Amino acid sequence: MQIPPQLQAQVDEAISHYPVSKRSASLPLLHLFQEHFGYISEEMIQWIAAKLELEAIKIEQIVTFYPMFRRQPAGKAHIRICRTLSCALAGAEGLKTTICEIAGIPPLRHANSAESPISVSPDGKFSIEEVECLASCGSGPVIMVNDDLYERVTAEEIPTILSKYR
Amino acid sequence: MPAPARRIPHPREKRMIFANIDREGYTPDIDCYLRHGGYAELKKAVTLKPADIVAEVKASGLRGRGGAGFPTGVKWGFIRPGETKPVYLICNADESEPGTFKDRYIIHQDPHQLIEGMIISCFALNVHLAYLYIRGEFPHGAKILENAIAEAKAKGFLGKNLLGTGFDLEIYVHRGAGAYICGEETGLIESLEGKRAYPRIKPPYFPAVLGLYMCPTIVNNVETLCHIKHIVKMGGADYAKLGKPNNTGTRIIGVSGDVQKPGYFEIEVGSITMGELINDFCGGLKPGRTLKAIIPGGSSAKVFRADERFKLKAKAADGSMVENEIGVLDIPLDFDTMAACGSMAGSGGVIVMDDTRDMVEVLNNLNHFYAHESCGQCTPCREGSLWMRKITDRILAGGGVESDPELLASVSNRIAGKTICAFGEACSWPTMSFVAKFKEEFAGKAKKQVPAFTPPEFTSEILTGAQH
Numbered sequence: 001m002q003i004p005p006q007l008q009a010q011v012d013e014a015i016s017h018y019p020v021s022k023r024s025a026s027l028p029l030l031h032l033f034q035e036h037f038g039y040i041s042e043e044m045i046q047w048i049a050a051k052l053e054l055e056a057i058k059i060e061q062i063v064t065f066y067p068m069f070r071r072q073p074a075g076k077a078h079i080r081i082c083r084t085l086s087c088a089l090a091g092a093e094g095l096k097t098t099i100c101e102i103a104g105i106p107p108l109r110h111a112n113s114a115e116s117p118i119s120v121s122p123d124g125k126f127s128i129e130e131v132e133c134l135a136s137c138g139s140g141p142v143i144m145v146n147d148d149l150y151e152r153v154t155a156e157e158i159p160t161i162l163s164k165y166r
Numbered sequence: 167m168p169a170p171a172r173r174i175p176h177p178r179e180k181r182m183i184f185a186n187i188d189r190e191g192y193t194p195d196i197d198c199y200l201r202h203g204g205y206a207e208l209k210k211a212v213t214l215k216p217a218d219i220v221a222e223v224k225a226s227g228l229r230g231r232g233g234a235g236f237p238t239g240v241k242w243g244f245i246r247p248g249e250t251k252p253v254y255l256i257c258n259a260d261e262s263e264p265g266t267f268k269d270r271y272i273i274h275q276d277p278h279q280l281i282e283g284m285i286i287s288c289f290a291l292n293v294h295l296a297y298l299y300i301r302g303e304f305p306h307g308a309k310i311l312e313n314a315i316a317e318a319k320a321k322g323f324l325g326k327n328l329l330g331t332g333f334d335l336e337i338y339v340h341r342g343a344g345a346y347i348c349g350e351e352t353g354l355i356e357s358l359e360g361k362r363a364y365p366r367i368k369p370p371y372f373p374a375v376l377g378l379y380m381c382p383t384i385v386n387n388v389e390t391l392c393h394i395k396h397i398v399k400m401g402g403a404d405y406a407k408l409g410k411p412n413n414t415g416t417r418i419i420g421v422s423g424d425v426q427k428p429g430y431f432e433i434e435v436g437s438i439t440m441g442e443l444i445n446d447f448c449g450g451l452k453p454g455r456t457l458k459a460i461i462p463g464g465s466s467a468k469v470f471r472a473d474e475r476f477k478l479k480a481k482a483a484d485g486s487m488v489e490n491e492i493g494v495l496d497i498p499l500d501f502d503t504m505a506a507c508g509s510m511a512g513s514g515g516v517i518v519m520d521d522t523r524d525m526v527e528v529l530n531n532l533n534h535f536y537a538h539e540s541c542g543q544c545t546p547c548r549e550g551s552l553w554m555r556k557i558t559d560r561i562l563a564g565g566g567v568e569s570d571p572e573l574l575a576s577v578s579n580r581i582a583g584k585t586i587c588a589f590g591e592a593c594s595w596p597t598m599s600f601v602a603k604f605k606e607e608f609a610g611k612a613k614k615q616v617p618a619f620t621p622p623e624f625t626s627e628i629l630t631g632a633q634h
């Protein structure tokens with residue numbers, strides 16, 4: 001694992017935001033690593049724990065608790081689709097099927113399944129995950145592709161949206 | 167990214183917090199904010215005594231906009247004057263209650279209004295270190311806020327010796343990572359300490375006494391903190407003239423679901439009814455449809471059935487008590503009436519359902535949410551939320567048995583009031599209210615006649631040891 005100087009600097013900056021307890025930097029550091037490497041590995045957990053002077057279990061514990069952290073890479077473009085009530089009323093379920101078809105992603109397991117809640121296309125370009133309410137309920141159905149939010153998404157728009165990330 | 171639909175405010179709205187939302191040419195940078203009179207209230211606040219600001223907030227009658235509706239001035243009053251431990255302020259920007267979408271727009275379009283509200287609040291409460299806990303799914307929002315903080319610092323509104331007052335304050339943005347329970351204030355505090363977001367038991371862990379790092383801590387919602395700025399501007403007494411007694415000010419209502427034009431509206435609390443909201447503000451239902459159900463205050467609020475009637479006590483002009491009967495569409499949107507009708511104004515998220523909706527499917531969607539989001543500390547909540555989900559799964563799959571509605575009611579009744587945090591109520595109220603109010607629909611789907619299941623390896627004899 002190579003930690004580039006820029007990431008190192010971001011790590012140190014993040015830790016400086018918590019003058020009372022370094023442990024508070026656990027989540028920010030995990031975010032920085034996932035943004036940089038795309039997922040969280042065992043080695044990263046060890047590294048972060050050592051940096052924050054914690055036992056590794058303290059970091060592992062939160063990786064397994066917070067749904068946004070993943071233990072394996074997602075697709076180059078990671079799609080989050082809201083499955084909660086307002087979006088469901090606006091047609092999220094059908095939209096999910098369309099996205100999977102067009103992006104070539106195998107059908108998704110449910111978020112409550114014991115397996116990974118993320119499904120990745122064989123070419124590694126796209127992945128999808130069902131998430132809970134994204135706080136855009138008045139403009140559903142909504143999806144996020146990487147960091148970008150799309151509102152009132154229709155099946156017809158999916159090819160155009162996805163083509164931006166191919 | 168398609169531009170979000172810009173809405174023209176409805177004439178009956180009173181836009182205070184949302185004054186600049188969707189305004190042509192309004193940008194989130196500090197220069198734009200300053201051009202519109204930004205940070206004037208902070209400059210006023212630092213000339214006041216902190217205790218006087220707290221007194222104005224008390225006088226304003228402001229109630230928290232995060233869900234519980236707790237009076238903000240009373241909460242602030244829990245911080246003792248002359249407190250020797252450091253005091254922290256945390257802005258709750260976790261916005262994750264299904265149906266709620268308001269803080270998002272403040273964060274993305276008018277971040278300095280929030281930062282100014284936070285700085286004034288910190289000054290009033292003698293806070294030198296504050297955090298803004300934002301949900302992980304707002305990556306752009308987090309950057310916008312970080313940028314706003316840096317701008318405010320560069321202009322001397324924040325940081326060491328702000329505005330030359332000798333007062334030091336740092337605010338940092340802290341991102342969550344996809345767990346709903348981080349919105350619960352003690353779960354949020356644990357999360358900010360770098361742990362799993364396991365809510366703490368109250369007592370003794372009231373945040374105002376034992377909060378972040380076991381120090382007194384005030385947790386307030388984004389919208390609540392924005393109001394502080396306007397209270398300083400107007401004075402508590404004048405602010406209290408907005409809305410209704412005990413339900414003062416304005417609040418943002420978000421409508422989603424089966425209406426023609428879903429959206430967000432800022433109104434004086436209690437100034438419009440549910441019917442006006444749905445028909446005048448949201449263009450009514452889709453053609454040919456009729457109203458079936460409304461969830462009035464975020465997904466955790468108990469559902470209203472369209473034909474429900476409520477008997478409300480009110481004081482008549484001569485001081486005697488009279489009883490008025492009203493329907494669902496007559497309910498004014500305020501905290502107290504909503505509670506008197508058996509639900510809650512909660513987070514202001516109204517979800518509307520028409521006659522095409524299957525109530526078992528709707529409840530099942532919510533049960534999936536709660537089963538996924540329980541933190542797992544308390545057995546009734548962890549097991550109960552999953553159990554309720556499995557029962558509605560089973561009914562939808564065609565395997566529902568006659569006793570299922572009763573079983574759902576029984577499980578839900580065994581969660582609320584028996585858990586560490588209010589998620590227990592949040593996850594059981596939907597099931598409790600849906601099953602009670604749409605009994606025939608559940609009974610119509612759960613029809614299999616199957617005797618009660620007794621696992622053979624655990625007969626009552628074995629369990630009591632009787633056969634040995």
Ligand SMILES: Cc1cc2nc3c(=O)[nH]c(=O)nc-3n(C[C@H](O)[C@H](O)[C@H](O)COP(=O)(O)O)c2cc1C
Nearest residue numbers: 230231232258260261262349350351386387390588
């Ligand atoms: C399960 C649960 C989830 C919550 N989620 C949120 C939330 O996303 N945002 C929020 O501001 N308050 C949320 N709250 C309420 C907070 O615990 C707390 O009451 C609130 O942030 C206080 O701020 P206020 O007094 O300004 O309303 C939640 C409460 C519970 C029990």
Ligand code: SF4
Nearest residue numbers: 541543544547585587
């Ligand atoms: S009620 Fe549920 S969410 Fe709250 S602490 Fe208990 S298990 Fe966790």
Ligand code: FES
Nearest residue numbers: 082087134136137
């Ligand atoms: S239900 Fe999808 S954004 Fe809220």
